[in-house]
Structure formats: C-alpha cells, structure tokens
Amino acid sequence: MKETHFTGPDEFEVKVLKVWNEDGKKYVEISPNLFYPDGKGGQLGDRGFVGNAKVLYVWNERIEVDKEISRGTFLAKVDVERRKEVARQHTAQHILSAAAEKLFDVETVGFHMGEDYTTVDFDSDVNLEKIVELSNDVILDDLTVEEMTVSPSEVEKYKLRKVSPKALEAGNIRIIKIGEFDLNACGGFHVSKTGEIGSVRIVHSERVKGGFTRIWFVAGKRALIDCKNRDEVLKRSSKLFDASWKDLEERVKKSLSELKEKNVKVKKLSQELAKFIAGEIKKNDIVEVDEMVASFVTRLRQDVAYVLKISPNSASVCLPIEAKEEVISWAKGNGFKGGGKGPIYRFNFSDFSKFKEAFLSFSQRK
Ligand SMILES: [Zn+2]
Structure with missing residues (x-):
C-alpha cells in the first residue's frame, strides 16, 4: 500500500461513494481515503472531518462518522493535533523499547496504543525507573528522528531492533532512526526531534500471561495531563488532612495508626x-x-x-x-x-x- 499518510495533505477533497447504516452506526466509503486506519501497527487512527461529519473510527475501506452525509464531493480534514500526540506516544514507545533492550536485554513482544494509555509488553522483568530515566535523557537530548525506506535485501545492513517476516515479505521497509540510539522498522507516525515528546512516564505495570511484563505509559501532552490530575488529587488530599503535600504521607500513616487503635x-x-x-x-x-x-x-x-x-x-x-x-x-x-x-x-x-x-x-x- 502506498504510504500517503506521511506525505499526503492534511486537507483534501474526497468523493463520498457509499453511505450506509449498520447496527445504529453510520459509515461512509470515500476516495481517496488518506486517513490513517485504527489499529494499523498497533497505533490509533486519525480523526477529523468529512464535510461537517466527525470521523469516529477509520478502516482502509470505510469510515465511521457521527452524522448522516450525502454522496458527493466534500473537503476532508485530518486532526493534525491528534496526529502529533499519536506521534509523541509512538516515538516514546520506540525509545522505551530500545532503552529496555540496551539496559536489560529485554525484548518488546507487544504494543498497543489506547486513547488514554499506551501499553508495551516486555518478555521479562525490567527496572522501570532506569528505563524511564534513560528514555527521558534521550528525549532531552533532542535527537533527530529520521525515516528511511530500504529494500528487503538492504535490511540486513542495518542493525534493526526488530523486523517482522511479514514486513519483509510486504516489500520496502520503512525504518525509523532515532539519532544513534535506535533503529527500528515501523509504519506509524513519529516526531522529527525527540524533544517534541516532552517527557514520558510509566504509570502502571503488571505481570501478564506468558510471563511478560506489561507497562502503561504516557508521553507528550498525556504526560502533562497525568501529572496535573495527580497533582490535583494530592492538593485536595493535602487540604483534607490539613497538611502540605510533603507531610501528607506521614499524616496519612498517623491517621491510619490512630484509626487502628480506635x-x-x-x-x-x-x-x-x-x-x-x-x-x-x-x-x-x-x-x-x-x-x-x-x-x-x-x-x-x-x-x-x-x-x-x-x-x-x-x-x-x-x-x-x-x-x-x-x-x-x-x-x-x-x-x-x-x-x-x-x-x-x-x-x-x-x-x-x-x-x-x-x-x-x-x-x-x-
Ligand atoms: Zn513507530
């Protein structure tokens, strides 16, 4: 498939070829469909508009929209801000995976981007603090992120972190190079400098089926929102205990021990x-x-x-x-x-x- 998502325009004229309802949902078929599909490479799909109908979900062959739309020619618009945020999460995943491999020789065996968090599965235990520390150093170093396309025969020249046999079969491989830190094959959106990610935070981790460790992380604006939410809870809790945030933990411990006695x-x-x-x-x-x-x-x-x-x-x-x-x-x-x-x-x-x-x-x- 031609990768028009990375070079194509954010606004483009489309023909709505087919319009239909299914299980109470509204779908359209458009041409050309330059919206990035949901789930491709584990990534979130594009959002935006077709005419004045909001895009709710994207497949290669159809798009779910929020309101009725007639057949005909319309202007389609990609939500560029969302794409940028997706790019931040995706590039952060490359960095976290590379950091895990460099520090602990741990392989990434799964990746899923959700609307709130992104998960990465590692094939064994890792020290999360060290991974986050190295990843944020790479972000602060503001390394250049380059995209290269190489033929399957050239792939061996590059020491790729991981390349699937399926990707090799499909033809040319798109490689994402993050400074001298990481080289990996990928078909998603990425930032052009690591500094654009801002920061990355691992918010949760647990052991999952197969003996894997799954981490939930946020980067970019999501990391800021996560910090803000936690900060607000801390502020409200501190107020309840009439303590500064620094004293809160001691105050909670004291209250719990008093409660136990009572x-x-x-x-x-x-x-x-x-x-x-x-x-x-x-x-x-x-x-x-x-x-x-x-x-x-x-x-x-x-x-x-x-x-x-x-x-x-x-x-x-x-x-x-x-x-x-x-x-x-x-x-x-x-x-x-x-x-x-x-x-x-x-x-x-x-x-x-x-x-x-x-x-x-x-x-x-x-
Ligand atoms: Zn990627």
Whole structure:
C-alpha cells in the first residue's frame, strides 16, 4: 500500500461513494481515503472531518462518522493535533523499547496504543525507573528522528531492533532512526526531534500471561495531563488532612495508626455492650444496635426469639423455636430476603414495621 499518510495533505477533497447504516452506526466509503486506519501497527487512527461529519473510527475501506452525509464531493480534514500526540506516544514507545533492550536485554513482544494509555509488553522483568530515566535523557537530548525506506535485501545492513517476516515479505521497509540510539522498522507516525515528546512516564505495570511484563505509559501532552490530575488529587488530599503535600504521607500513616487503635477500642467496648444486652434480652425483644454489637450478641444469646435492628432495612434475628426450613419459608412468604445458620438469621426488608409485625406473630405462634 502506498504510504500517503506521511506525505499526503492534511486537507483534501474526497468523493463520498457509499453511505450506509449498520447496527445504529453510520459509515461512509470515500476516495481517496488518506486517513490513517485504527489499529494499523498497533497505533490509533486519525480523526477529523468529512464535510461537517466527525470521523469516529477509520478502516482502509470505510469510515465511521457521527452524522448522516450525502454522496458527493466534500473537503476532508485530518486532526493534525491528534496526529502529533499519536506521534509523541509512538516515538516514546520506540525509545522505551530500545532503552529496555540496551539496559536489560529485554525484548518488546507487544504494543498497543489506547486513547488514554499506551501499553508495551516486555518478555521479562525490567527496572522501570532506569528505563524511564534513560528514555527521558534521550528525549532531552533532542535527537533527530529520521525515516528511511530500504529494500528487503538492504535490511540486513542495518542493525534493526526488530523486523517482522511479514514486513519483509510486504516489500520496502520503512525504518525509523532515532539519532544513534535506535533503529527500528515501523509504519506509524513519529516526531522529527525527540524533544517534541516532552517527557514520558510509566504509570502502571503488571505481570501478564506468558510471563511478560506489561507497562502503561504516557508521553507528550498525556504526560502533562497525568501529572496535573495527580497533582490535583494530592492538593485536595493535602487540604483534607490539613497538611502540605510533603507531610501528607506521614499524616496519612498517623491517621491510619490512630484509626487502628480506635478500632481495637471500639471492638472491646462493643463486646462489653453486647454482654450487657445479651444478659438483659427477653423473648420477642426488639433492640436497635450497631452491626458489630449485633454479631457479639447473637453469639452470646441463642435461647430466646429476638430481633436486633441493624439498619432501617436489615436485622439480625434469633429464632430458636423454629426449624430452619420453616423460618426460610416464612421469610420468603413475606418477601424478606436473607438466610442464616439457625437459630441466627439475617434478613433485609423494605418496611421495618411490617417486618416487626410478621416476626411477632410468627414467634408467638408457639
Ligand atoms: Zn513507530
């Protein structure tokens, strides 16, 4: 296929040849289609306009658009800013992959660009900090990024990081050269100087199927947006803790340890309160308690029928005089959801007064 995406104009006249709807989506076939297709080489596709219809997704043979468009001649426009941002992500991927190989002899086995993050799969573990550090040095060095096209027979002359047999079969190979740092075959968009990337950040990593390490990264404006979002969370959290961002971690640690201590105290007090309630409880009593207290009371007292109301719509119930099947069928018959290990049950209901009435008539039968 002729690579018109890299040399072609950003605005061009197109003929809309076919217009159709499919599963509630609108598609057009245009000629020429100079929009870069989604998924090609793991990259995001172009966006822009065909006439006044927004481009939502691009294939070689069709384009999804946001509104009806008639057949005829229109002006098509590529969203150049998006292309630039895609180029930043893509070139950053080359640099990260090359850095991983240089530092840890790790091979890149997968790459996928999403609308928010780009992922790269490495064939083994890597030290992410070192990779990011070297990659940002390469970005700051503002190396020249060149594109070269070579024939399959010439390819061997170049020490390419990776070239697929499929690409060799397809004909001439497009090589992306980043200063003296990296040479790699690729069919996507790239910046012309590494400085245009701005910076790269790895935001997440995890082990994935096959023993690979997957990283999620952002570069260019995405890296700035990522920093801004994190900064805002930090600012809001600092405000909540009335601390500067530098003191925030210590403040959170302190609060968590205080909370832990308090929880121990609450548990102890709940046990004592439960002992008291369990001792006082009489048949058919209805008591409002906290969930933790309820769990202690039901362990201590199981010889009389009672209800512990935990929330407006739920209660723990002791029914020692009934067989479990009878209790379950009574609850089901009244529309109460729940169950339990007799004699202790837990039920949810929409109206407590109805539940109370049903419980009293059920437990007083015997
Ligand atoms: Zn590339």
